[in-house]
Amino acid sequence: MEHRRRPRYPGKNPRRFEDKYKELDPTHHPETMAKVLAAGKTPAGSHVPIMVAETLEVLRPRPGDFAVDCTLGYGGHAQAILEKIAPDGHLLALDIDPLELPRAEQRLREAGHNSGQLTLAKSNFAGLPAALARCGHRGADLILADLGASSMQLDNPDRGFSLKNEGPLDMRMNPSRGISAAHWLSKVSPQKLTSLLLANSDEPHAAPIAHHLAGRNFATTMELTAAIRRALPATAEEERELSVRRVFQAIRIEINEEFTALDTLLRVLPQCLNPGGRIAILSFHSGEDRRIKKAFQTAQHEGLYREIARRVIRASPEERHDNPRSTSAKLRWAIR
Numbered sequence: 001m002e003h004r005r006r007p008r009y010p011g012k013n014p015r016r017f018e019d020k021y022k023e024l025d026p027t028h029h030p031e032t033m034a035k036v037l038a039a040g041k042t043p044a045g046s047h048v049p050i051m052v053a054e055t056l057e058v059l060r061p062r063p064g065d066f067a068v069d070c071t072l073g074y075g076g077h078a079q080a081i082l083e084k085i086a087p088d089g090h091l092l093a094l095d096i097d098p099l100e101l102p103r104a105e106q107r108l109r110e111a112g113h114n115s116g117q118l119t120l121a122k123s124n125f126a127g128l129p130a131a132l133a134r135c136g137h138r139g140a141d142l143i144l145a146d147l148g149a150s151s152m153q154l155d156n157p158d159r160g161f162s163l164k165n166e167g168p169l170d171m172r173m174n175p176s177r178g179i180s181a182a183h184w185l186s187k188v189s190p191q192k193l194t195s196l197l198l199a200n201s202d203e204p205h206a207a208p209i210a211h212h213l214a215g216r217n218f219a220t221t222m223e224l225t226a227a228i229r230r231a232l233p234a235t236a237e238e239e240r241e242l243s244v245r246r247v248f249q250a251i252r253i254e255i256n257e258e259f260t261a262l263d264t265l266l267r268v269l270p271q272c273l274n275p276g277g278r279i280a281i282l283s284f285h286s287g288e289d290r291r292i293k294k295a296f297q298t299a300q301h302e303g304l305y306r307e308i309a310r311r312v313i314r315a316s317p318e319e320r321h322d323n324p325r326s327t328s329a330k331l332r333w334a335i336r
């Protein structure tokens, strides 16, 4: 076998995504995975599932249930649901990401979940009724949607979401559809970008940032972060970094049409549940939570849900400490 040199990186721990070869190969380096998790970080190429116990408590999966995970990601929630619905339950798992879906499938198959227990489909959750029909079902006993992007997508510079590492400014969860963030920014008007920054991420400096970015060509993520910082010369550094985060989030939501997909899912959900079926949705910012809360309330008034969450469920202080990405998570549920 050809000898391959170990990648070299400056300092004690690898900082660049591509140098984290141990984290990217967790089967052969479980000790590195455990060390990174213990430090409150997400190992490169993985995703730490959020509020798993709370989600299971809400969904109450039982042996024999037919379940749907609308957002498979790394498969952490899926794995937990599969254990509860075994031995004769079935999980339909969807994701739009054509790069991560085969990896998640391989992990779940290697964990022993065969096609009798698990069906995977590259599908937008907006098309849930059709995905159910292809699987021979009309309704599910439980449905989970864990919104937004996965850590694999956010952290891999090649995907163009990363605020910290240089990569092509892409931001598509499905890179074979639509246009990249770079292309979109080069065409957008300052007015449209201003209203989008306000609507998608409540950005307080929307207008000056939009004037700096709209209609310009940015090849990489770092060129975009530098331009956002330049747009706010008199703003304190901490506040400026929050703006960088919010601008990336707002553009990501637009590029992936996240609100359109969520609105469609919320509309079709009641018809996709069996009577007594349960839905749980994890969201990560106010724009999403407002939509979920309103849609659940309206559907309850129309008699489509018999019960809905009266308040959001948040991650425990322990989970927030262990996994800071859980801090903004909000869990809501409804029962048909």
Ligand SMILES: C[S@@+](CC[C@H](N)C(=O)[O-])C[C@H]1O[C@@H](n2cnc3c(N)ncnc32)[C@H](O)[C@@H]1O
Residues within 6 Å of the ligand: 047, 048, 049, 050, 070, 071, 072, 073, 074, 075, 076, 077, 078, 094, 095, 096, 097, 100, 123, 124, 125, 126, 146, 147, 148, 149, 150, 151, 173, 261, 262
């Ligand atoms: C937060 S991650 C899910 C993590 C997962 N629960 C886990 O335990 O690993 C969200 C996932 O949803 C996918 N996604 C986002 N929008 C989607 C949509 N409209 N339809 C299907 N999948 C979507 C993303 O590609 C990503 O993999």
